[in-house]
Amino acid sequence: MNKLRILALIAAFAVQLLYGLTFTFAKDVMANGYVKPFGFIALRVGGAALLFWIVNFFTPKEKIETKDYVKFFVAAIFGLVVNMLFFFKGLELTTPIHASVIMITSPIIVLILSSFYLNEKITKLKILGVIFGFTGAAILTIYGKSPNPGDNVSLGNIMVFINAISYSIYIVLIKQLTDKYHPFTFIKWLFLFGFFMVLPFGYSDLTMVDTSTLHLTYGFL
Template sequence: MTSRGFALFALFMVQLLYGLNYTIAKLVMNGSYIKPFGFVLLRVAGATVLFWLISLFIPQEKIEKGDFIKLFLAAVFGVVINMLFFFKGLEFTSPIHASAIMTITPIIILILSAYALGEKITKLKVFGVILGLIGALILTIYGKSSRAGDNVPLGNLLIFLNAISYSIYVILIKKLTSKYHPFSFIKWLFLFGLILLIPFGYSELNEVNWGSFTPTITYSVLFVIIGATFGTYLLNPLALNKLKASTVGIFIYLQPVIAGLFALYVGADFFDLLKLSAMLLIFAGVYLVTKKPKNAN
């Protein structure tokens, strides 16, 4: 059984990989190396191959027939809609805007988990969500970036719809993680997603000029496939196995912090006292929501 400490570590790694992904994926698309839908198909195809290869070397649980329907729905929301809207939105907006908008996800997950999973919403959890949201909003308003988007309002809208889709995905797989080990069902999740994505991304992937790739672009594409796709979709269910869906959601508040720091590192942003204060608020919100109650097992 995954320990709570490892679950929290896995969850942090997911946000770290996603936080870096905003700038790295946009670098590839801005350079016109791969268009958004073609990039999505490539990342899902690569991750699907990795999941199925690993499944050959570890014991597998039998998936009940009825759960394949849940897996198919999870693939629709967590692989197809989620990724298509995210990459298309990221093409039009900036990494900092995109990561900040994703902070609406914890609120959606909190509401859905209370309704669908019967999770108790404590006052401390609500306060943590609000505190983190305030910090995220400060980053959204003041997180300027030198990377201008082509159509920021449209890009932001697509990222928002992606956040809703991702929230539904988290709720859908929560029950599956308590029933199966991630390796037992993620390979099916990605196989369904891959099949559904082919009509959307095949033509764009077919246009890719592989010979134009520089070493930096090649490493960036590999990071998106191995780190931001294979790694995150493996670690997230491991965290969900031990943590509440709402706790998993609140960690998304770390994404604008990580994305902002990375954008700063590559020269796409600047740092000041206001942003430091916003980041501290986000970390405080994460702490309050992930704090285990004294009477919990």
Template sequence: MNKRILALIAAFLVQVFYGLNFTFANDVIDGGYIKPFGFILLRLIGTTFLFWIFDFLVPKQKIAKKDFLLFLAASVFGMCINMLSFFKGLEYTTPIHASVIMTITPIMVLILSSMYLKEKISKTNVLGVFIGLAGAIILSVYGKSTNPGDNILLGNLLIIINAVSFSIYLIIIKKLTEKYHPFTFLKWLFLFGLILTTPFGYKEVLAVEWHTFPNYIWFAFSFVIVFATYGTYVLNPLALTQLRASTVSTFVYIQPVIAAIFALILGSDHLNLVKVIAAILIFLGVYLVTKKPKPITT
């Protein structure tokens, strides 16, 4: 099996794990077992431990001092802002809302690629940006939840911040994957992320009542750390070693499908007309954004 196929499988698995993560994380948070920032800190503690304990499996690479600043930036966007806004957003919105909004990631990656990597954007791409954002706005303003404690507008806004932050992270690590093995920089990214997020979550970690966890919550908690964090953060840069950032980001389309099916099966969310219309607009926008311009003929 060639490296490109393996990269495509890795990108696919990332979205499957993320798609399941919406429901598992939402159930832990909405159930009141762990508050959002506490969950983030525990997520980073567990994943940082896994990266450093398995460090011996990877050939040692010397890191240039100037790159540590890039490591720190990737950590801020990929671990801190990304995770904090995602879990806090899930406290106020629903799994299907969150997964649909995450499909704006390819739009953000395209915009950032044009600015940072100097890639060209066509008029069709621009139209796609506006259509996709229109879908996200409709979902945020008119979407409703059956949970009386939800604040859909605030929750969706936080998920949008999460999507933008994750897009920036993808652009940054694309550069890092060209120079280092993923394990080489990920262990440092998570260590920096752990240090930076500790002030936000340590009180919520201390408040966790572990003895109240039923088996399902233990499983959901473990899945988020092992598969939706450690697994996805290993697989994403592996995919980026063979694929463009814009290609990897388009796999996010799989998330709403996985998240919706799983949430509906477990009864964690429901479909309505607003969600369907918003999803269609976002998918159309994403399609136009990722559509390659036709070559000019004379």
């Protein structure tokens, strides 16, 4: 195994670790009423857009083909708007464990979509994995429960599953864009479009945030 592959695997593990922590922290923030789901998304996407456009000043500049702006816009719909709004609203209603398990279906959906859109081959072993993955997610969605009486696990699980489908479509759609443009070029436009699309949903939630109630719950933050 070469050094670049090892670094890639370490980076992928770090991303998944941080992504996993998001389930628990975001659920806690929303459960305590600090920030509602859509307001959370507006802050997340807006902060990321600002960060990437600042970093843009120190990265190579690329010219975007006019037709590709439409692709960035569509990618933002599936990768940020539908994906994040449904995920965080679903997470508010279900549990972090349920949400994380359902998100396992994303690679499965990507596999299916790639076979049609990118003509990737599906083997028997992959088909078996798809069956097991969807079966587990379906059982959890239907029969999952939460100790929190305010949760609506079934609805929350369905919304997280819609998020998984949207994210999978996004992964397939961006293949050509990520091959064509530098990652920072792609990300800065993706989040810029995404911010203006999620802001109408999150603005009302943001106006209700009481900053005086915010505090650092976790000692290591």
